[in-house]
Amino acid sequence: MKIRFSIYWKYVFASGFAAATLSCSNTKFLKEGQMLYAGGKVKIENDTISKKEKNELQSALEENLVPKPNSTILGLRPRLYFYNIAKEPKKDKGFNYWLKYKVGEKPVLLGDVDREFNRKIIENYSENKGYFNAKATYDTVSKNKKAKVIYTLKPGARYFISNVKFQQDSSLVNREIQSLTNKTLLKSGKPFDLDVIKDERERIDTGLKERGFYYFNPDNIIVQADSTVSKNHKVELNVKLKENTPDLATEQFSIDKVIVFPNYNIRDVKRGKYSVPMNADSLSKYAYNDIYVIDPQHKFKSKIFDRALYFKKGDLYNRSNHNLTLNRLISLGVFKFVKNEFIVSDSLKHQFDAYYLLTPRQIQSLRLEALGRTNSANYAGSELNLNWTHRNFFRGAEQFKAAVYGAFDFQMGGQENAKNLFRAGTNVQLSIPRIVAPFRFNSSSAFVPRTNITLGYEFQNRTQLYTLNNFTASFGYVWKENARKEHDLKVIDITLVSPAKVTDEFRKQATTPAARRVVEKQLIFGPTYSYTYTNTMLPKTNTVYYKGTLDLAGNITGLVTGANAKKDKQKNIFGVPFSQYAKMEHDFRFYHKFTEKSSLATRFIGGIAYPYGNSEFIPFSKQFFSGGSNSIRAFRARTLGPGSFDPRTIEKGFLLDQAGDIKLELNAEYRANIYKFLNVAAFVDAGNVWLINADEYRPGGKFSKEFLSEIAVGAGVGLRLDFSILILRLDLAMPLRVPYYEKGDRWAFDRINFGDSSWRKDNLVLNIAIGYPF
Structure with missing residues (x-):
């Protein structure tokens, strides 16, 4: 492909010229004699320490230098520029105040830098890391009203620990300290490090706190360092109690x-x-x-x-x-x-x-919630919830929650003649702070295990098509091993779907078995179990989240009734066919923090649901779906898949909900904070759903070895408005790969045309949601 650079050279030149102008223009605001501080740099002159040690020491020292220079983006200082161009506000509010002191950043001048103080910091820090003979000097380099301070450190040889002695006496507290020495952090041959010594004092204190010494304090421990007892830059450490340790600190309570x-x-x-x-x-x-x-x-x-x-x-x-x-x-x-x-x-x-x-806490509370929402399927709606909570229902800290709600969703555009949806229902939950079971359950976790009992009913009316009655009930346990690991076992989880009314219009439009199954009587019951592991609450660079779910329906009942056998006759309970399937789903997320204001979030979802025995298909409510604000955002909710099935072949005006028995999905999102509550994101989503068994009405829907060619891909950008109490998310996405296009022509790069209003209408999908997608 021939690239015409002549079209773009003037834009490249203009961008470079603007960047250079913005970079230099900040210095013109300086007064006579002022110099903009461009930061400090530490040079280490030493041939006896390794390159790795030198780099680690240099990075740590530069991190301790104060003050920090003005923030930069690609070498530019836009925040400083906004401060300089904004007029001094007369009041502590208004646009000028916001631009100058909220968006802008006050200049950091060379006169603000205490170079002698930084020199002492460099020497003291080096000595704390074992460089006892460290000496530092500094010099200032200036050009074009910008100045940088260069600190030169001559650390000398590093001192290493030759021996560690825990001084003994006859006191009880000393005997306990001696019993803790086998796990000491102070090791012979390791470098002298004041931070490690502090950690050792904390370790001893923690051990003593476990043995009854409630009033003990890390400051009661002193670690003496003697560098005169041995040669070759060695130091001997003597760990002992301070002479003035209070008597109360030495007593075991x-x-x-x-x-x-x-x-x-x-x-x-x-x-x-x-x-x-x-x-x-x-x-x-x-x-x-x-x-x-x-x-x-x-x-x-x-x-x-x-x-x-x-x-x-x-x-x-x-x-x-x-x-x-x-x-x-x-x-x-x-x-x-x-x-x-x-x-x-x-x-x-x-x-x-x-x-x-x-x-x-307040034992009882009553809360009324009014919600408005919209989704990528062009539905908007409202929901009204009335919730009552009693936190001490039987005087044993049992939490009882009851709720009634009503909601409606209506079509704002898109699919013609799509039907509105009305829902109303009630649910109750009793949460008991212990395991109610015929066996004894002991937990030493910091979290109280709970037994949860729930009952619910929902009336669902899709205008002019059908009405359904949904009944749910469950009994199970939730317990946490620790802050990272949680188990959720529902011993029994029951769902009964019963149609109340099915119109002739629905029967006329529901020409496929998959569509008709939406209004079939369904009885689903069996155990479900989920395990969650997360360390995202920890201040780490890399964190993970994992949730695995196992759902087994009708397995024991199938054995008892003989439904597992290959027979033509379907087995019923109370005249209702019961479902049999095994379903497994894995949700894994990985988060990498680049800086305090930027990060990368990724997610992988893999799931499979397999029908057997009494069931030829997975119940519609238990299948997997793709597309929408928390999935593949370039495709409207529940319109993607299964496989390469083309949803455009469906009769206009009918339901577009597409489901599958297998799901694969991968998401990646870069997140950055621009200003306080304002965050931006760029993302790529990929995935699809497939069927276990072939469906003649949805050709291309079955999972096969060609599944990789049926992966949908979308990308986009988003805004997140973080108001603490909620996060409002707006994501604009477009498809990059469409699985129902002709094979070999599924990538859509050559179809992208932002100037075409028809293309924008069909391909740009706006998702409005609350919270992050993952």
């Missing part, structure tokens, strides 16, 4: 009494209404096993605290049980504030009482 105030209110304390019964007689009437629950009004059952509290009378104090108890009390969901105090009750026996001061 155990629990005397555990006292719970489940109705604590700080306002009552200030008003003098709060009192603590200190003598045994006044406490005895509140006793429950080994704890005391001060609840005269009996708002809470005492046994919920017996399950949540990990301290019992006579237990040696340890930090793990301390934190575990607080976390479990919070995860009950009924307390707004959880406060813990330890008060010495017997200094001779080294005992204290553990007090738990719990402030309840």
Whole structure:
């Protein structure tokens, strides 16, 4: 292909000229004698340390230099430019104030740099990393009213640890410290590093906290360094208790009494209404096993605290049980504030009482929600929800939730004669903060396991086509191993779909078996299990999220009724055919953070649903769908697939919901913050759904070895308005590869024509949604 550079050279030249002008124009705003600070650089002169060590030291030192120069983008300083061109505002509001002090950035001048202070930082940091003879100097290089400071460091040889000694004595606390030395962070042969020494003190403190030394502090440990006892740049470390360590810090404490105030209110304390019964007689009437629950009004059952509290009378104090108890009390969901105090009750026996001061949340709440929404299938709608929550339903921190709702969706354009949808229903959920089962379930997690029971009903009316009654019920358990791992097991999960009315118009339009299955009676029941792992809450550069789901329907019932056998007659329960299938889905996400304001998010979804026994097909509600604001955004919701099936062949005005038994999807999205609440994104989506069995009414829908050629690809850009309480997302996408075009002609690059209004209407898809897509 011949490229005509003559068409673009003037644009390239203009862009380069504009960049150079913007870069240089900031200096013209400087006063006489002022110089713009262009940053600091550290040069290390040393031939005895490795290149890797030198680079690590240089990066760390440059990171510690202050102040930081003005921010740059591709070598330019646009924020500084906006500050310079904006007029000084008369008030702390208005456009000029916003442009100058919110968008703009005040110039960082050479006069703002304390070079002597930075020199001392460089020397001190180097000494803390084992370069005891470090010496630094600095020089300033200036040109065109810009100045850079060059710091030269001569670190000398690095000192290494020759020996580590933990000083011994006869005290109890010292014996415990000696028992912790096998996992010390201070190793012979390792470089001297003050940060590692601080971590070692924290490690010892953590270990002692697990052994009853509640009042111990890392500052009670001193690590002495002696570089005179050996040659060749070696240092000997001596770890010991400080001479002035308080006696209380060296004592090992155990629990005397555990006292719970489940109705604590700080306002009552200030008003003098709060009192603590200190003598045994006044406490005895509140006793429950080994704890005391001060609840005269009996708002809470005492046994919920017996399950949540990990301290019992006579237990040696340890930090793990301390934190575990607080976390479990919070995860009950009924307390707004959880406060813990330890008060010495017997200094001779080294005992204290553990007090738990719990402030309840509002026990009942009623909330009315009105929602508006739109989707990429050209539907808009509204929903009204009335929710009632009781957080202590049976006085055992059980959460009972009841909701009634009504919603409608109507077509705004696109498909002609598409039918509007009305939904109304109710659902209730009882969440019990323990495992209700015939077996014993013990959990040492910081999160309280829960038993969930749900019931629901929904009436669905698609105008002029059909009405459906949907009944749902489930019983199961949710428990978390820790903050990263969660299990959700529904022992039984039931869905019953029953048509109330099917119109002649629907029967006339529903000419395919797949369309008619939408209004067939369906009974789906069986266990479902999902496992979730995530570390996205951690401040790491790379984080992951994974959720795996397994759904088994009618498997045991199929064995009992004989539905698993190859027979022509379908088995029913109460006159309704029950579904049999096995479904598995995996959702894996990977996030990479480039900077605090930019990141890459990727996602892979793979799923398969296989019908067997009593079922030839997967129920419509349990199939996979593709397209829409949280999927392949260049295709409207549920219009993509299966396989290379062409949805344009469907009669206009009929439902376009396309489903499959197999799903593959891959997404990648670059995210960047432009200004506070304003974020932008660029994304690419790829994937499709396929059928397990061939369907003569949807040719090309079956999964085959040609599946890679049937992958749809879309790309686009988006805006995210992050208002903290919600994230409003607008994504504009276009198809790059269309699977139902002729094979060999599915890439759509040569069809892109932004100047054609007809092309824009058919190919640019705007998705409006709440929250991130993944």
